[in-house]
Amino acid sequence: MANYEREAIGHLQEAVKKANYTGWFGGNKLDEAAELYAKAANSFKLAKKWQEAGDAYISQANVMKKLNETDEAASSYLNASKCYKKTNPLDAINALQKAVEILVERGRFQSAASNQKQIAEIYENEIIDPEKTLHAYELAADWYTTEESNAQANACWLKVAHYAAQLEQYQRAIEKFEAVAEASKDNSLTRWSLRTYFLNAGICRLCTGDLVATQGAIDRYLQMDTTFSTAREYSFLKALFDACEANDTEAFTAAIIDFDKITKLDPWKTSLLLKVKNSLANDEQDFT
Template sequence: MASDPDFEAEKAVASANRGGMSSWFSANTKEDKLEEAAQLYETAANGFKRAQQLRKAAQAFEKAGELYLSYGEKYKAKSAFIKAASSYADASTVVSSNPLPSISSLSAPLRSAPLGSEEAIAEQEADKRRKQHELLNPPKASEDVKRDNRDALRVAQRALSAAEDEQGNTQHQKAKVLEQIAGIHVVLENYEEAENTYGLAGVAYGTQALPIRTFIAGGEKFAKAGAYRSAARMYEAAVAKEKSDPNPSASTAGNAVRYLCKAAFYHFATGDFVTTRRALENYCNIDRKFGQTPEFRLYMDLMEALRANDEKGFRQIREQYQRTAPTDDQRDAILEAKENSLTTPNVDDDFS
């Protein structure tokens, strides 16, 4: 019979709290005892993870990190703290990711409208509107999620401290912890702090590819949270790093323009069209090829249509672009929302 990971984890915690399996009066040194207890806490943490008890897992990893730190094992302490931070950050996600179905949904009969019927078309439109609403209105973190991420931030900062003190530590290891901290700041809506921390991670990574990957990942995290201005700045940072390469390869030659197109979109999404226009003009100075892209023309033309309150013109520009552009649900949802604002004016769209 398979053992219950939750029960096994609790046993390991109890043993660790007693100071390990051996007696404190054995021949083992105090350091040996601390290491044994730390390993038991890690065993417990892994058991809690298998049982989906992530807060307990995080607490056990954190305790292991403290014990490793107590006798100078900085590398093991850092690793345990990183695992603790990840477990804290994921704790509420696991709880909420598989909600129980409602009674009404269980009792409702399964049905499907005939393909092409008015009912089917209405269902498709309703589903489309629901998805658009979700994209345009990212859910705010619940109090439980914020609590878990505050704990994650606290422990990740301990990991960073251990990484900085670690003998022979590389900047790469420090950068990974900084990137983790930045992501937590995004969840907590500390956007300015998140931007700064992503910047520090990029500096710590040092090499060309890793900072760019970090900035792009950060940009998408910001965008998912609806922090479009910060998302644009992350892509601008990726462009700056790309342009700083004195010997760009043929395979990365077009990357800067692609990043500028993403930054342009996120600026447009903010509804601040004065800043967006300035950004687009500046991007043309950064890379003249950007001014030749369909995206540059798209956003400039759409802003003119919005300024003129030209709903028909806006729709024609949008549909013409979408006929040839790759599908992008987020972009399409935002463009349609801007179009709808011509019927229902959106006070957030700022030309002044």
């Protein structure tokens, strides 16, 4: 390990000299500097010095930009992000963002979307920031849509919907769930997921407290998918709606327990349903 690290430091020192070199007639040695930064990064990786390896790749990217080699600069930023992921999520995001900026400028929206999705996943799984997660997935979805990569776009839109609901942006969540359902209804591979999208959108509608709009939405779901009327998701949503309309917390709780016996509710649904239940309980207290 120590040998690899010493080797990396030697490459790095030489790279700095080459990067700052200016000849008598304005010549430079930036190409050599870029190669040496790459060698330094590789040696740091062998020494498992991930932060230092990422920093070396960033230096290489900066040199590549001076050489107007933007595609190579983007690759260097992506290499840096892979190193930073092992030690510093925020640095990984910063490196990815710089790569994404270049990819967008170059019109490479598919690659931009893929790397933007990685940013979203870091915010989602490591930094745990719902707002930034939502925004990152939204950008990725937009770029996937631009490239007509509909399956990837819809996967990101569903993430946007989940986080929007978590942040109590219910209308935004409803729009995304229903848009994905609309895009999926004529696809034999994705049509089976409609009942899940309808249930999720319906729960978000119950969170808004607008029962008239919720009833209208349920009617539309039944028209969009004739098999929805026989699905457990429909029976569950209808039972929840009826309990809300009757302002009956006991019936609401019973519907949840009954559904959960066969289909385990995930934490996302459980959290939203608890909000609806608490709202019903408060309405009952106000009424009495």
